[in-house]
Amino acid sequence: MSLVRPGASDTLRRWREVLVALGLAALGLWWTLSGSGLLRWIGWALILAAAALGLSALQRARFRRGAGGPGVVVVDEGLIAYLGPHGGGAVALSEITALALDPEGPHWVLSQPGQPDLHVPLDAEGAETLFDAFAALPGLRTEQMLARMRRPGPAPETIWQRHPRPTSRPRLH
DSSP states (O other): OSSSSSHHHHHHHHHHHHHHHHHHHHHHHHHHHOOOOOOHHHHHHHHHHHHHHHHHHHHHHOOOOOEEEOOOOOOOTTTTEEEEETEEEEEEGGOEEEEETTTTTTTEEETTTTSSSEETTTBTTGGGHHHHHHTSSOOOOHHHHHHHHOOOSSSSSEEEEEEOOOOOOOOOO
């Protein structure tokens, strides 16, 4: 039996990293205001580190949609795998050519050449691990992705697309 309501518990769990960053910032502020010498400088460094952690934590909290959706997402060693009740598959992070958000569902659509698109629900178990995987895509704008998640359009929107790789041409010497 828990003393915390389930809704409050879910909210605290979603924003836990932001709360930790706020706690670290408060500790750094206390050391800065009440300490002297080296402790004061450590307090300033802790405030700066908490600010950086807080910005990242805020983005992660906005990305989380909760759990309980269909299927399970596993991200391991550059491979994104989705195991769902009606299908699934795996996509190598280095082979993804496009990332789209489809409001029907809603779900992510991961494309790679020669394979069918992988559709991953936003609320699938483990979907929060996709944040780090998507952040590794070159040129992806995290804030743009989060804004589209908050206000999806009526049709699927491409959030990121890989630029074509230059082909190497044989050179004559």
